[in-house]
Each structure stands twice: as C-alpha cells, then as structure tokens.
Amino acid sequence: MASTQAAEFAVHKDNEDLKGGNQSEPWTILAAKNPQKGWTQYNPRTMRKPALTADTKHIKVMSYNVNDLKRILKSDGDALVRLAQREDFDVLCLQETKLQETDVEEIKSSLLKGYEHSFYACCVTKAAYSGTAVISRIKPLSVRYGLGVPEHDEEGRLVTLEFDTFYLVCGYIPNASTDLKRLLYRVTKWDPSLGKYMKELEKVKPVILTGDLNCAYEDIDVHHPKSLLRKAGFTYEERQSFKQHFLKKGFVDTFRNQHPNVVGYTFWGWNGGRQTNKGWRLDYFLVSESILGKVYDSYILPDVDGSDHSPIGLILTL
Numbered sequence: 001m002a003s004t005q006a007a008e009f010a011v012h013k014d015n016e017d018l019k020g021g022n023q024s025e026p027w028t029i030l031a032a033k034n035p036q037k038g039w040t041q042y043n044p045r046t047m048r049k050p051a052l053t054a055d056t057k058h059i060k061v062m063s064y065n066v067n068d069l070k071r072i073l074k075s076d077g078d079a080l081v082r083l084a085q086r087e088d089f090d091v092l093c094l095q096e097t098k099l100q101e102t103d104v105e106e107i108k109s110s111l112l113k114g115y116e117h118s119f120y121a122c123c124v125t126k127a128a129y130s131g132t133a134v135i136s137r138i139k140p141l142s143v144r145y146g147l148g149v150p151e152h153d154e155e156g157r158l159v160t161l162e163f164d165t166f167y168l169v170c171g172y173i174p175n176a177s178t179d180l181k182r183l184l185y186r187v188t189k190w191d192p193s194l195g196k197y198m199k200e201l202e203k204v205k206p207v208i209l210t211g212d213l214n215c216a217y218e219d220i221d222v223h224h225p226k227s228l229l230r231k232a233g234f235t236y237e238e239r240q241s242f243k244q245h246f247l248k249k250g251f252v253d254t255f256r257n258q259h260p261n262v263v264g265y266t267f268w269g270w271n272g273g274r275q276t277n278k279g280w281r282l283d284y285f286l287v288s289e290s291i292l293g294k295v296y297d298s299y300i301l302p303d304v305d306g307s308d309h310s311p312i313g314l315i316l317t318l
Contacts, residue, residue, distance in 0.1 A: 027302035031277040032263050033224040041277075042264030042300060049297040049315070057318040058296060059138070061168065062089040063210040063283060065267075065309035068128070069097040069107065072306045079306045084112055087301075087313065090138055091161070093170035095212045097122075097131035111135060121145045121156035130155040132211070134170045138163065147197050152190060160201070165318065166291060167201045171211040176232035183232070186214075187241040195245030202250075206288035208316075209251065212267075212309065213284050215242045217253070220263055221281040233282060251286040254298035254314060264300050267309045274305060285314040294318070 022028045030041040052058055062083070066072050072079050080092070092112075097120070099107060104120045111118065115137045123130040140161035146153030157172045174190055176183040194209075201207045215238045219225040228234040247253065255264065265279025273279055285298055296315040304311050 025303070026275050026277045027265070027279075029277045030263060031223050031279075032220070033226070035263065036220070036261075038261045039220060039263055040261060042259065042262045042302070044299055044301065044303075047259065047262065048299050052296065052315070052317075058315055059091070059163075059318060060087065060089045060313060060315050061091045061093065061208070061210065061285070062087060062311050062313045063093040063095070063170070063212075063285070064304075064311040065095040065172070065212040065283060065307060067096050067098075067307040067309065069094060069099060069131075069133070070103065071098075073107075073111075076306060080112055083304065083311065084115070087311075089313065091134060091136040091168065093159075093168070093210050094133040094135070095131075095170070095172035097133050097156075098128045099131050099133070100127060119143050119145075119159050119161070121159050123154065123156045125154045130157055130172060132156055132159050132170050132172050134159045134161055134168070136161065140168075147193050149193055152193055158194075162205075166206045166208055166288075166316075167204070169198065169201070169207060169209045169211075171209060171213065173212065173214045175214045176235065176238060178232060180230070180232060180235065183235060183237060187237045191241045191245040195249050198246075198251065199249055202288055206291040207251070208288075208291075208314070209246070209286040210284065210312070210314070212282055213242070213286075214282055215239060216280045216282060217242050217247075218256075220261070221265075223265070223278040223280070233280060246286055250289045252289055252292050254285045254287055254292070254295050255281070255300070255312070257292065258295070258298050265302070265310075266300055266312055269308050274302075274308075283309060283312045285312065287314075291316070 028043045101122045115135045118135045120133045142162040144160040159170045161168045216222045266283040268274035268279040294317045301311045
C-alpha cells in the first residue's frame with residue numbers, strides 16, 4: 001500500500017498570467033472559452049489533498065495514456081521510474097502502449113523494480129496500435145483480459161485485476177475516429193458491452209474503471225465546446241452513451257465529484273495545446289457508488305509531459 005503521498009509541486013515565482021494562472025505552469029491558466037460563473041482552473045499544488053498519515057491504510061492507483069510505451073522509454077528511460085519515486089503508487093495502469101506480444105517480455109524485465117506483477121493486453125490485428133497494461137506491486141487475486149466478446153477483444157483494450165475489496169479495470173476505449181467512422185461501433189456496441197461487464201463484476205465486489213475513456217462528458221471538460229461538438233470524443237452521441245452506460249448505472253466520476261466546478265484537462269495533443277492549456281479531460285477514474293466514500297483524492301498530474309496525455313491518480317482508503 002502507498003506509504004506516502006507525493007510532495008506537492010514546487011511553488012514557482014514567475015509572473016502570473018492575466019487570467020489568474022502561472023505562465024510557467026500553463027495548466028493553471030483558465031483557457032476555457034466562455035467559462036461559466038464559478039468555474040476555476042485546476043491547480044494540483046493547491047487542490048490535492050494533504051498526505052495521509054502513515055497509519056491510514058490506503059491504496060494509490062495511477063493511470064496514464066503513454067501514447068507508445070517504447071517511445072517514452074527510448075526518449076527518457078527513467079520517466080516511469082521518476083513517476084514511481086514521486087508518487088509512490090501501488091498500481092499503474094497504462095493505455096495506448098502500442099506494444100506487440102513479442103515486446104512484452106523485454107518490457108516486463110526492465111520497466112519498474114519493485115513492481116513484480118505486470119499484465120499486458122496487445123492488439124493482434126495491427127502493429128503499434130492500442131494496447132493496455134497494468135503494473136502492480138500488489139499481487140492480484142485474478143486477472144482477466146478483454147470483455148469476453150471476440151469483436152471487442154482483438155485490440156488489447158482491457159485488463160481487469162481483482163483485489164481483495166474491488167475490481168480494477170484498465171481500459172482504452174475506442175476513439176470514434178476523426179471522420180467518426182467508429183462512432184456507431186463505440187456507442188451501440190462497445191460502451192453497452194463494457195457497462196454490462198462492469199455491472200456483472202459489481203455483483204461480486206465494487207468496480208473501479210480507469211483509463212483513457214475517449215469522451216469529454218461535459219462542457220467544462222473541453223476548452224471550446226461549441227467548436228468541438230462534432231469532434232470525436234465530444235459528440236452528443238458519445239456523451240449520451242457515457243451517461244447511459246456508466247454514470248446512470250451507478251459509476252461515479254471521482255474527479256468531477258471532488259471538483260464540481262474545476263476545469264482540469266488530461267489531454268492536449270501534440271500541437272502546442274499544453275502550452276496554452278487548450279485541452280480535454282478524457283481520462284477518468286469511475287468507481288462504484290458503494291466505495292465513493294473511500295475515495296480520498298482524485299487528481300491530475302499536468303506537469304508530466306512525456307505523452308499528449310497526463311497521468312491521473314486515485315487514493316482509496318481501505
């Protein structure tokens with residue numbers, strides 16, 4: 001179990017942006033177009049909860065869309081090591097690993113010391129595409145891959161670990177694609193299957209779903225809602241599907257529950273969006289309502305920039 005929470009971000013003393021953010025920390029700039037009254041910008045230095053005491057039993061789970069694990073390790077071999085040292089997480093869920101099955105053994109042997117249990121789902125239909133992984137220092141009771149539906153399971157999008165008191169589902173939900181060619185598949189097949197799968201798991205114990213869910217659910221979750229209404233990840237159909245198959249089934253968005261009016265993004269793309277904080281919130285921890293009271297903190301690490309996404313974290317008391 002996590003023994004300490006990471007130290008808060010160092011305080012910078014640069015001139016502050018006119019909109020209240022810090023130019024050396026662009027994620028603190030309120031870049032939302034036409035923000036509603038009461039919206040404030042996410043700042044992990046001030047909005048993360050203080051460290052738990054050593055005698056408080058808890059588990060820390062992190063999730064990170066790495067957008068090609070081998071790329072990250074090649075460009076900065078210690079990136080995940082530093083993240084582990086900084087956050088002292090118990091479990092790390094990765095999405096868009098882009099690994100093939102032939103890569104797994106080499107990656108497993110060199111990734112993180114002290115995290116002896118790792119599980120990989122790889123795409124078998126094309127190279128360098130999709131893929132998920134879970135790396136843990138706690139041995140799970142069981143492991144499952146996919147949804148058990150052949151149509152959905154060829155792209156390595158789901159790994160489920162069972163722990164003593166909950167199931168942890170690491171998911172990389174299909175993108176509707178730039179021309180929305182996978183939109184119908186996403187909202188009529190994938191989301192219903194995943195929602196049903198989670199409810200079946202929940203009959204045994206509570207469920208945590210984390211990962212890149214490829215949907216910004218509310219206007220507050222994108223920087224310019226009006227211009228993005230027919231863009232993959234923010235279509236009416238995807239948002240309604242997200243509501244119907246996850247939220248209305250009793251799974252709670254932990255970050256939004258903790259921060260109702262906070263603008264916090266987890267994805268910026270590769271074209272300078274991070275520097276101007278023109279982002280999206282696509283990465284989530286959804287939890288069964290029955291364990292919502294055990295959620296101590298749900299947070300984003302926007303300064304970790306090895307991918308076009310940032311890691312997110314969840315601290316759950318036990």
